[in-house]
Amino acid sequence: MVLRQEAHGDQQGGHVGVRTGTGGVRMPTAIAVTSPELVLPSPDRHTPTAAVLQSAVQSPKTYSLDEALTEMHALIEYHGYVIVLCPASAPDSVRHRLHAIRSVLESDRIALVRSELPPLGLSVLALQLRQLSICDFSPGVLACAARLLSHYIYAGALLGSVAKLDRVPVTLRSHAKSWVPGAQFAVLATPRPELVKVSGGGDALLRGPGFSTKLLYATGQLAPDWVLGELAPAWNVQGSADVPLPGESARWWATGKLVEFAAAIPDISVLYQLVSSVRREDCHWCGLELIGDRCAFCAAPMNTAAESAVRALPRGAT
Template identity: 70%
Template sequence: MPTAIAVTSGDLVLPPSDRHTPLPAVLQPPASQTLEASITEIHSLLEQHGYVIVLYSPALAGPFVRRLHTVRSMLESDRIALLPMELPPLGIAVLARQLRQLSVCDFSPGVLASAARLLSHYIYAGALLSSVTRLDRVPVSLTSHAKSWVPGSQFAVLASPRAELTKVSGAEPGVPEGPSFGTQLLIARGQLQSDWVSTVLAPAWRVQGQLETALPGDSAGWWATPRMVEFAAAIPDISILYQLVSSVRREQCHWCGLELIGDRCGFCSSPFADPHAQLERLPSQ
């Protein structure tokens, strides 16, 4: 069975890209599930899939985050990867689907978990906002804060792979710089009535297709306003995703022994220590 991909909310589950893409596991918050039930659920996933990768936002409620770590600790399992991702909610949903796609390929669990950080750099996630006065997850200048008080102002805010804020209303509207590779654009509408994302942003970014989806429940809190349209452009083709991950050199985690790509193990969080680099840093005798 493929490695299980888990998310912390049902609204982070995007439709499968094809009939081979498995569904993720949806973990329940402490208010909806006892600790014993959470342990039983994760244990069942481990028994069925061998390894579990959990994607969640650093903005996830503290009790839920503590529950995840408590379950991992009580199961005494190094086969559970808890990965906080610095992405808006729709971006996390996109990343989860990409990992679901790749889970049926021949990647080891360690490579799949550490691939999450790699793939997050290829997801252009942002939102169209009517105000940035309360936005604190993306750097916003005082000038932009002041402009947001002007009636009718709208801003395109990019949170990943870099922070960027562009005023899209007024005399000199702009468009944030988009990806240089082919993507599919996902659009989740909040309370802001605007077609700017589909009629302006999509053509400017030359997306290969658009897909409307439901707005994740945590999006209004993440963007500090319900008056928004969230969007995320990402690579939809599994063959390109596979090539992207497989092109990265694989290493072995010196702590847990799993394969990894990049500089950190997704399961034990141990940084990769290159013995050759360490020897080069030693002072000459």
Template identity: 80%
Template sequence: MYALPTAIAVTGPDLVLPSPDRHTPSAAVLQSAVQSPRTYSLDQALTEMHTLVEHHGYVIVLCPSSAPAAVVQRLHAVRSVLESDRIAVVRSDLPPLGLAVLALQLRQLSICDFSPGVLASAARLLSHYIYAGALLGSVTRLDRVPVTLQSHAKSWLPGAQFAVLATPRPELVKVSGGDGTHLPGPGFGTRLLYAPGKLAPGWVTDTLAPAWQAQGVTEARLPAESGRWWATGRLVEFAAAIPDISVLYQLVSSVRRDDCHWCGLELIGDRCAFCAAPLPPPSERPARRTPARGATALPRGAT
């Protein structure tokens, strides 16, 4: 009998997208991040996290960089009190819908044969392949993406709209007519998710999706945090990402793996996601490890 996969936890219910198949587990929504510390005590938060660790062995918490300081402090307090090296708090600069997509990808990969350390550190890698942005009716208060004075001035014009890309490289273009080719898109196969706010989604579905050669277009619920993140409710948030688990598997398994010199977990990249210890300089690392077996390993239970 297989053990439960590593738990992927999120700080809000809006970050949980529907499972694409019966094998992909859902994410755990941390009530300690959703509810106020006044109504959800530290003891309750400790019990919540302890239960997840006991059932899953390891917990990876995706926490947006925009999260209130109280949420971040509570997460680190819980980890400190439990004295557990099996809880990773992974901060992300992705906007809300993009973070929900990243959580879904980690949920898909959690049922493959990746160790918890590799899975947690894969969050940074996968973030570079998520094209997350929004169609905005105003950029006057936007501070998470560089905005020129000219764009600020244009945003006061009636009916002005802007296509903004937050990741992997910030871009901002004024939308005029049906032109969507000026917003740089992915050079690989993706599925486009969009979440309408107080703007019509036509430009995203009819112009951007074809320009980006999206393999599919799916509507999602707009996360509650999106209006605050983009500084306006007049928006349509979107995120294009790799939907195929075999491609995601190959992407992660092709990266060199190392052992963390502090906690001993496997990792990819330059820092352990569980204990935050940096990778030693190349001259001090052991010989290169053999990568995983390519993209042929199916999720447990898949046929």
């Protein structure tokens, strides 16, 4: 059984709070994103939305560093901790500004999590973290869970051309076939890159997940017929839903002729069990809990016997 804490609305702001074991209410760890297009609708009234960082959306010329610091400080004050999901494909200026904000605030309560997921896949990851934020996971475990959950998101696209695609290995033969009128390719970016030709008698199967998933798809300049008629049944998905195409998708996939898709675990109880099954450690540097081999907040590697004498900072110190 999932040990899920009770969530309820904040009467003044409409925010979701989490009832603690002592009868008080705490706000869940904030999940922040760098674009409003990375915010999928909440599946229920308990799941909080994501914070869209204006410091990443707006130009530094129109959104000053002072405003960016105020924005982040307000999130920390309200939520306690902030997990920022930043696509690896984001411009250097965005990443530099996020690091500058954390540096100036001198806070150990901001986790900057870079992800190689395609735009729709990253939206799904943000949604899963939002769902788990109202459970009894500590901020450190929740931030580290981003890497774990990424391995269970099958993110790809149906493309009309792979001639300029550089996110996934493409053979010279596939490049040549891209110039054939009507050619279509199914590409899987994560968890393992794969490319197959699905038009002209090509192999239409991508290796799918071996667990129950829900399929989200976003239509660009191609029809979703193959995704719904071939891919969804082959992957045995438990439902599908159409969502708006992220504006970054065409650049990420190097073509506007696409249908982006992502299959992932939709059930919060399964997500909870998945994260709970991983051994937890205390970070030897900042004191937060972590899963995996590295702390998502301070980036320190997992403690080893040689480092056991290093004293951790007080947990939650800023």
